[in-house]
Amino acid sequence: xxxxxxVRRFYIGGSLGVDLWAGEILLELKGQPEYGELELVLVLPYxxxxxxxxxxxxxxxxxxxxxxxxAVITGTEGEAPAVNFKRRNQYMINRSDCLLxxxxxxxxxxxxxxxxxxxxxxxxxxxxxxxxxxAAASYENQG
Numbered sequence: 001x002x003x004x005x006x007v008r009r010f011y012i013g014g015s016l017g018v019d020l021w022a023g024e025i026l027l028e029l030k031g032q033p034e035y036g037e038l039e040l041v042l043v044l045p046y047x048x049x050x051x052x053x054x055x056x057x058x059x060x061x062x063x064x065x066x067x068x069x070x071a072v073i074t075g076t077e078g079e080a081p082a083v084n085f086k087r088r089n090q091y092m093i094n095r096s097d098c099l100l101x102x103x104x105x106x107x108x109x110x111x112x113x114x115x116x117x118x119x120x121x122x123x124x125x126x127x128x129x130x131x132x133x134x135a136a137a138s139y140e141n142q143g
Contacts, residue, residue, distance in 0.1 A: 002098065003029075009039045011092040012064065014049070016057055018102045023064045030067075039069040043092050045084035046075040089116040098126040105129060105138075 012023040023042065029035040042064055050058050065071050074091045075084030089112060093099065099120040103113050120127050127140040 002100065003035060003038065007098065008037050009041060009069075011041045011043055011096060012068075013088055013092065014042050014044045014061060014064070016053060020057065020060050020064065022100075023068075024060065027064065027067050040064070040067070042068040042071045043088050044071065044073045045081070045088040046077050046079070047073055048077055049081075049084070085112050086115065090119060092116075093120050093123055093125065096120075096125060098128065100128045100130070102130045102132050104132055 010022075010026055012026070013019045014023075023040060026038060026040050030038040030040065050061050053061070072091065074088045093116065099117065101113055101117060103117055117127065117129070121140065124141055126142060129138045129140070130136070131138075
């Protein structure tokens, strides 16, 4: 859908779960001739953020890093992780026209993804939210 609308650059946050999964799917798409212009940018909160991850997940992240068009580190290890993750998320949103996120839209949720969705709303980005339980998509700020 987004590629068909001209989106070629995709920012991935480098966290376990949806970030890695989405990055792997994008790399697989990039290997197909009809998606050859796709660019993946890996944005990490700080060097070593994956230090406590298991060996398999660190390997998955290193493969993404090896094949992405660009890898960016937005923070430093000495800062509080929450500050680094927020900076990373804002870096991605500040360079984007659209947010595609897996999010349950719970009003009590104050996670990083909720903060990122809220920041995207402030920036009036086109937002696509995919419910993790039903896979239903909702759209905001279509224009």
